[in-house]
Amino acid sequence: xxxxxxxxxxxxxxxxxxxxxxxxxxxxxxxxxxxxxxxxxxxxxxxxxxxxxxxxxxxxxxxxxxxxxxxxxxxxxxxxxxxxxxxxxxxxxxxxxxxxxxxxxxxxxxxxxxxxxxxxxxxxxxxxxxxxxxxxxxxxxxxxxxxxxxxxxxxxxxxxxxxxxxxxxxxxxxxxxxxxxxxxxxxxxxxxxxxxxxxxxxxxxxxxxxxxxxxxxxxxxxxxxxxxxxxxxxxxxxxxxxxxxxxxxxxxxxxxxxxxxxxxxxxxxxxxxxxxxxxxxxxxxxxxxxxxxxxxxxxxxxxxxxx
DNA sequence: CATACGTGGTG
DNA sequence: TCACCAAGTAT
Numbered sequence: 489x490x491x492x493x494x495x496x497x498x499x500x501x502x503x504x505x506x507x508x509x510x511x512x513x514x515x516x517x518x519x520x521x522x523x524x525x526x527x528x529x530x531x532x533x534x535x536x537x538x539x540x541x542x543x544x545x546x547x548x549x550x551x552x553x554x555x556x557x558x559x560x561x562x563x564x565x566x567x568x569x570x571x572x573x574x575x576x577x578x579x580x581x582x583x584x585x586x587x588x589x590x591x592x593x594x595x596x597x598x599x600x601x602x603x604x605x606x607x608x609x610x611x612x613x614x615x616x617x618x619x620x621x622x623x624x625x626x627x628x629x630x631x632x633x634x635x636x637x638x639x640x641x642x643x644x645x646x647x648x649x650x651x652x653x654x655x656x657x658x659x660x661x662x663x664x665x666x667x668x669x670x671x672x673x674x675x676x677x678x679x680x681x682x683x684x685x686x687x688x689x690x691x692x693x694x695x696x697x698x699x700x701x702x703x704x705x706x707x708x709x710x711x712x713x714x715x716x717x718x719x720x721x722x723x724x725x726x727x728x729x730x731x732x733x734x735x736x737x738x739x740x741x742x743x744x745x746x747x748x749x750x751x752x753x754x755x756x757x758x759x760x761x762x763x764x765x766x767x768x769x770x771x772x773x774x775x776x777x778x779x780x781x782x783x784x785x786x787x788x789x790x791x792x793x794x795x
Numbered sequence: 796c797a798t799a800c801g802t803g804g805t806g
Numbered sequence: 807t808c809a810c811c812a813a814g815t816a817t
Contacts, residue, residue: 524813525813525814526814527813528812528813528814529812529813529814529815530800530801530802530811530812530813530814530815531801531802531803531812531813532802532803532804532811532812532813533812533813534804535802535803535804535812536813567801567802567803568801568802569800569801569802569803569812570800570801570802570814570815571800571801572800572801572815572816573800573801573814573815576815576816604814604815604816605815606814606815606816607814607815608813608814608815609813609814609815612813624813626813626814627811627812627813627814628812628813629813645797646796646797647814674813677813678812678813682811683810683811683812684805684806684810684811685806714800714801714809714810714811716801716802719799719800720799720800721799721800721801721802722801724800724801725800725801725802728801777799777800781800
């Protein structure tokens, strides 16, 4: 198709539809963009906003976070989920201080080398923080491309090489235009071309959509579904919740026997929070996993967030 | 390449 | 109610 038409339509749409997100303001810093991308990995914007604001005022630069104990990063990560991201962000800040003089690097390759930064985040930061021309492909962009160009309801379960090639082909040649395109397609996927019930009547490229033209065929595969109840992840999350809310180490026997919520003095935090009755074997597995992942630390007095 | 990894909002 | 889903990464 005529890519120029798509570029122009989405650029115009983005002008008045784009959300006023703080990490898009002119006053933003590359560090602010990097932090936002970490937090947004698998987490909705609405939940990221308050935590991002807190982090920016608490740790305005990479060196500020690097100077804090990793456990503080975990504590102030709150309930964003996937706390290993907080640990990796702390490690990334440290790497920025050690290897880049405290400034977030601007190249895709240098960004990709940071802990917790994969292909998406490296491209996103290079593009949105530094204005580079990068092929940014996230779940929103994948879905928009799958429908608009591919004529499918949803993209494949995993990112394919063909998708990357298609995204690269669609990317405007001009630098600033490419950054805008990346942001606009992502925004379209987040606001209009959504996974569940897309608002096609609001779509600026409805008349160009291959999926619509094909009569909106149903998805050809069944989403896997993420398990939760009774899983190790739930038990790990419950333990991390306890650790975030106490300043003193939690004795291991206490955790093994359904830990006391020391912050509130109430019994059986697991049951109180999750109605959870984890078998001892699963509790052990979760504990060992957290220790192995560096999310928790064992001291003579008990379990705590890492120093 | 499939799987593990948190959490809460929503249709 | 309950399964799906949200700006992925590491192994």
